[in-house]
Amino acid sequence: MKMLFSLFLLFVLVAGLSGCGTPGFPKQSYDPDKQIKQLEDVFNKTDLIKEYYATNADEAVKKNVRNKLIDSRLALINLNYNQFVARFAVKKESLDFGTEVAQLGLNLATTATGGEEAKTVLAAIASGVTGTKLAIDKNFFFEKTVPVLITTMNAQRKVTLAPLLIGMTNDAITYSLSRALSDIDAYYFAGTFVGALQTIQAESGAKEAKAEQQITEIRSKQFVAQATQNRIDALLDGISKLSNTAATNLEQNLPVKINPEIDNVVNLRDPGRLRFSNGDVARQMLKMQIVLGRRNEEDLAAWEAAVKSAE
Amino acid sequence: MPATIITSEKFDASIPRKRIDSEIQLRIKAGAIRSWVEESEPKWTLKTEWNVFGQND
Numbered sequence: 318m319k320m321l322f323s324l325f326l327l328f329v330l331v332a333g334l335s336g337c338g339t340p341g342f343p344k345q346s347y348d349p350d351k352q353i354k355q356l357e358d359v360f361n362k363t364d365l366i367k368e369y370y371a372t373n374a375d376e377a378v379k380k381n382v383r384n385k386l387i388d389s390r391l392a393l394i395n396l397n398y399n400q401f402v403a404r405f406a407v408k409k410e411s412l413d414f415g416t417e418v419a420q421l422g423l424n425l426a427t428t429a430t431g432g433e434e435a436k437t438v439l440a441a442i443a444s445g446v447t448g449t450k451l452a453i454d455k456n457f458f459f460e461k462t463v464p465v466l467i468t469t470m471n472a473q474r475k476v477t478l479a480p481l482l483i484g485m486t487n488d489a490i491t492y493s494l495s496r497a498l499s500d501i502d503a504y505y506f507a508g509t510f511v512g513a514l515q516t517i518q519a520e521s522g523a524k525e526a527k528a529e530q531q532i533t534e535i536r537s538k539q540f541v542a543q544a545t546q547n548r549i550d551a552l553l554d555g556i557s558k559l560s561n562t563a564a565t566n567l568e569q570n571l572p573v574k575i576n577p578e579i580d581n582v583v584n585l586r587d588p589g590r591l592r593f594s595n596g597d598v599a600r601q602m603l604k605m606q607i608v609l610g611r612r613n614e615e616d617l618a619a620w621e622a623a624v625k626s627a628e
Numbered sequence: 629m630p631a632t633i634i635t636s637e638k639f640d641a642s643i644p645r646k647r648i649d650s651e652i653q654l655r656i657k658a659g660a661i662r663s664w665v666e667e668s669e670p671k672w673t674l675k676t677e678w679n680v681f682g683q684n685d
Contacts, residue, residue, distance in 0.1 A: 529634045535671065536639040541647040546654060553657050582678070585633045589682045598681050604658035605678060609635060 345399075353396050356389060369494050379489035383497055387481055390501050398474070398508045402467055466513040473507035473516050530582045532609065540612050548617055549607060555624040556603045561596025563627040568592045568599040571606070572623035573616045579609050632661065632677050639672035648672050 368374065369382045481500045484492035506512040539545065559567065575583070583592075583602060591598040607620055639648060648665060655663040655676045663676040 528632075529636060532635060532637045536637055536643070536651075538640060538643055541639065541643055541651055543647075543650075546647070546650050549654055550657070553654070582633055582635055585680070586678050587681045591681050595681075601659040601681075605660075608654050608658040609637070 349396050349400055353393060356393050356396070359389065366494070369489075376488050376490065379494075380487075383489055383492070383494045384485050386494065387485055387497050387501065391478075391481070391504070394501070394505050394508065398470075401508070402470075465517070466510055469513040469516050470508050470510075473512060474504060477504040477507040528585050530578060530585065532576075532578050534576070545612050545617070548621070549612070552607050552617075552620055552624055553604050555621075555628065556600050556607070559596075559600060559603075559624070559627055561599070564596045564599035564603060565593055567623060567627050568603060572619040573610065575606060575610065579606060582609070632679060635676045635678065636666075637674045637676075639674060641669070641671050643672060648674065 365382050365386050369379055369386070374382075477500065481497065481504060484497055484500065507516075556564070583606065586605070587598060587602060592602040593599070610616060639651070651674060652663040652665075655674075659678070661677040661679055663674065665672060666675050667673040
């Protein structure tokens, strides 16, 4: 019995220890905490802002002071950001490993122990550990989102760093300290979960932006007749074979009158009017106009004649 | 500026599904991103998504 409890304690100890270290993050060659403290001390003691706004400060001094401020703040933000990212990666990994080992230990002890009462108690603890982990997993809202958020933060930090790097090459009139401070705030915000979520939301919103055009004419049986569909299919093949020049020429001199609704789709789909100069765009637009357009004998014959003469 | 355009067309309810499927194939052949039947009653509603030139190309 004593041995069993020793085994149990050993497993619990291993489980506890497994939370130490930073899995996935190699040790830094410096002490980040110490560096943050040192930088904060320097940053707090300096009178850089006062120096910048001194009435007799010349432009070169202002530029130098502004860049010092930017440098020090960026260094601090970066150090804190690295720790922030590492902390979230560690929490989940150590939680998984720690609870799994503790659970293994309890299950083993339950199997090995003799008394029914002890078995019940240990089994209850084991299920408690499993249950706790499940509860944490369920509520650990970062589980799936953390990698996405970190990738977004990294990308957005690069985007917001650019104006600072460009600004630092300019004089203090072109790139004032207030603008720099505003850009630094944007850089800091890009490295937060809230900032990342806002970026994701904005990007997905842009991707979801769609225009819709209703074509009011009800398609009849004649429109979808096998023979008609075969003619449309043949026309699409004919358009694919057109040279760039032939395609753009045909787009400029359409053989049929286009329905205003379809014309609207054409303009929405090609707002830069690339169809008049780009063969690929012209071919795709012609195909869409044929598929969506009227399919009466007059229009079909006009398309066929035009494609044939353009080939 | 939208990233894609969706066209919505209504087809007579008496048209067999097979012919509608052929229409979907024609739109795909014409360069549509995707085409699908959204409603079948009281009429077939065929939606087709088209790319916008100059957006991500």
